[in-house]
Amino acid sequence: MKNILVIGATGQIGSELTMRLRSIYGNEHVVCGYIPSAKPQGELRESGPYEICDVTNGEQIAAVVLKYNIDTIYNLAALLSVVAEGRPQLAWKIGIDGLWNVLEVAREHGCAVFTPSSIGSFGPETPADHTPQDTIQRPRTIYGVSKVTTELLSDYYHNKYGVDTRSVRFPGLISYVTPPGGGTTDYACDIYYSAVRGEKFVCPIGKGTYMDMMYMPDALNACVQLMEADPARLIHRNSFNIAAMSFDPEGVLAAIRKYKPEFEMEYQVDPLKQANADSWPNSIDDICARQEWDWKPTFDLDSMTVDMLEKLSQRL
Numbered sequence: 660m661k662n663i664l665v666i667g668a669t670g671q672i673g674s675e676l677t678m679r680l681r682s683i684y685g686n687e688h689v690v691c692g693y694i695p696s697a698k699p700q701g702e703l704r705e706s707g708p709y710e711i712c713d714v715t716n717g718e719q720i721a722a723v724v725l726k727y728n729i730d731t732i733y734n735l736a737a738l739l740s741v742v743a744e745g746r747p748q749l750a751w752k753i754g755i756d757g758l759w760n761v762l763e764v765a766r767e768h769g770c771a772v773f774t775p776s777s778i779g780s781f782g783p784e785t786p787a788d789h790t791p792q793d794t795i796q797r798p799r800t801i802y803g804v805s806k807v808t809t810e811l812l813s814d815y816y817h818n819k820y821g822v823d824t825r826s827v828r829f830p831g832l833i834s835y836v837t838p839p840g841g842g843t844t845d846y847a848c849d850i851y852y853s854a855v856r857g858e859k860f861v862c863p864i865g866k867g868t869y870m871d872m873m874y875m876p877d878a879l880n881a882c883v884q885l886m887e888a889d890p891a892r893l894i895h896r897n898s899f900n901i902a903a904m905s906f907d908p909e910g911v912l913a914a915i916r917k918y919k920p921e922f923e924m925e926y927q928v929d930p931l932k933q934a935n936a937d938s939w940p941n942s943i944d945d946i947c948a949r950q951e952w953d954w955k956p957t958f959d960l961d962s963m964t965v966d967m968l969e970k971l972s973q974r975l
């Protein structure tokens with residue numbers, strides 16, 4: 660049985676991933692790591708152990724790892740792209756100095772480590788369509804710079820010390836559970852909230868701007884599946900392209916209008932978000948993830964839209 664620590668467990672991904680991991684490995688085997696400004700609530704708090712675990716504090720991480728005999732760390736602590744651009748030094752401290760702490764603890768205590776990268780690790784010189792697994796990564800944002808560094812540092816610890824590091828480059832993630840934390844792709848989540856509330860949506864991303872997106876259940880599957888994958892099959896490690904769908908604002912609007920024909924949207928483009936989006940791929944190629952650990956998404960835009968509208972209607 661695995662003993663797992665999720666760092667950054669109260670964020671958009673962590674709040675759902677922790678519950679998914681508890682359902683697979685048992686509640687007592689999955690520790691919710693949080694910082695005091697983002698305490699776990701409700702089911703997340705009640706269903707299993709939780710501990711303060713600041714990624715910038717290596718001793719704190721080591722203490723939790725020892726206390727619970729942890730063998731796998733999901734390190735989700737980060738500032739997302741828009742937030743990071745406003746606080747670049749803090750983004751580096753959490754994303755890279757924090758990762759270094761996690762990797763050192765993992766090296767000393769024999770833990771496997773999952774630290775997500777992002778489509779934000781690509782830049783304007785990257786081939787924008789069917790972006791290959793191995794390609795140019797020269798991002799212009801601090802978020803992207805820290806993600807490329809995450810990938811390299813994670814591979815370094817694998818190659819030099821044999822630490823079992825693995826990760827994926829997440830696309831924009833869409834969920835009805837926890838709102839997104841300040842990223843460039845947040846609009847693709849927010850638009851469903853507006854549709855269900857019967858409000859007009861003001862879109863910060865311009866028409867014709869395509870980006871990869873994924874429904875949260877598929878993202879959670881990817882985390883678990885990759886960490887369970889046979890290491891002998893892994894040619895790559897940090898990080899795998901994974902894809903499910905690519906759309907622009909008009910595409911998601913049309914998908915929602917099939918079920919809510921009265922729904923309206925107008926554009927007020929946010930220059931920072933648009934600049935990020937313009938430097939990211941239109942669609943990435945995930946053939947290596949499919950070949951090396953059988954990655955396959957289950958939701959496309961239409962099936963995600965049906966599920967989002969239904970689940971959000973129940974929640975709101």
Ligand SMILES: NC(=O)c1ccc[n+]([C@@H]2O[C@H](COP(=O)([O-])OP(=O)(O)OC[C@H]3O[C@@H](n4cnc5c(N)ncnc54)[C@H](O)[C@@H]3O)[C@@H](O)[C@H]2O)c1
Nearest residue numbers: 667669670671672697713714736737775777829831832840
């Ligand atoms: N959500 C997406 O669409 C998306 C897309 C690509 C990549 N990612 C990556 O996935 C990871 C998780 O993203 P998310 O969307 O859940 O982000 P989020 O902003 O919702 O959550 C981040 C979590 O980190 C925690 N945190 C902040 N500072 C910390 C610190 N010093 N120590 C410990 N925890 C700290 C926050 O409290 C929060 O719980 C990040 O690495 C992010 O870059 C997310």
